Amino acid sequence: MGKEQGKNYIIADFGASNCRVSVGSYKTEGLQHLGDISDNISPQNYIKYEVPHYRKAIKALSNKKRKCGIHAHAKFLRRHAKWLGEVQPDFIESYTPPPYSDISLEELRKSVGEKVTILINFPETVFYQGYKKIKQYTTELLESDFSYNKALGFSEMGVMEVNMKTRQIFEEGFIVVAEAVNEFKIL
Numbered sequence: 001m002g003k004e005q006g007k008n009y010i011i012a013d014f015g016a017s018n019c020r021v022s023v024g025s026y027k028t029e030g031l032q033h034l035g036d037i038s039d040n041i042s043p044q045n046y047i048k049y050e051v052p053h054y055r056k057a058i059k060a061l062s063n064k065k066r067k068c069g070i071h072a073h074a075k076f077l078r079r080h081a082k083w084l085g086e087v088q089p090d091f092i093e094s095y096t097p098p099p100y101s102d103i104s105l106e107e108l109r110k111s112v113g114e115k116v117t118i119l120i121n122f123p124e125t126v127f128y129q130g131y132k133k134i135k136q137y138t139t140e141l142l143e144s145d146f147s148y149n150k151a152l153g154f155s156e157m158g159v160m161e162v163n164m165k166t167r168q169i170f171e172e173g174f175i176v177v178a179e180a181v182n183e184f185k186i187l
Contacts, residue, residue: 032061034089036071043079054087062090069093073121078103081111088112093119094155097141100125106144117149124157127173134173138180152177 058068069091100123126137
């Protein structure tokens, strides 16, 4: 499954339709990206080709204090939630809640359990709805997930264009999100 080469551990899995190579350090804790969920690959093909790789990698790398995660920036993520819950990566990154994805944070959490950290990609489209909507969306998003194992992030903001107007929208939006996070009460 793998072999040591100096300080690195390499896992190579050359399945029928995939090729993955993961490289990580034995000496330090770190994050290991295992793969991506794509909208154009069926859950059945993930289960057949990718899930065996994920399981081997998670087992080998977790023994070496590595945290293993899967990039889940898919629009149709709901159909992959069951196998994600079975695989139990340490983290799911780039999950973007509705209106982008078809699965809510609450539903995803029910599928993967409390131990999995979900790195939430805040939807850019919410920023264009103004202060009240941004704050409401952020608060409802935080309230929908009972677990501490989550983080909000922002990526791909202004992919089409950032000008003075959109820059101001983003800057003001970040402040509103921060306000909502700071006011959020964990019961």
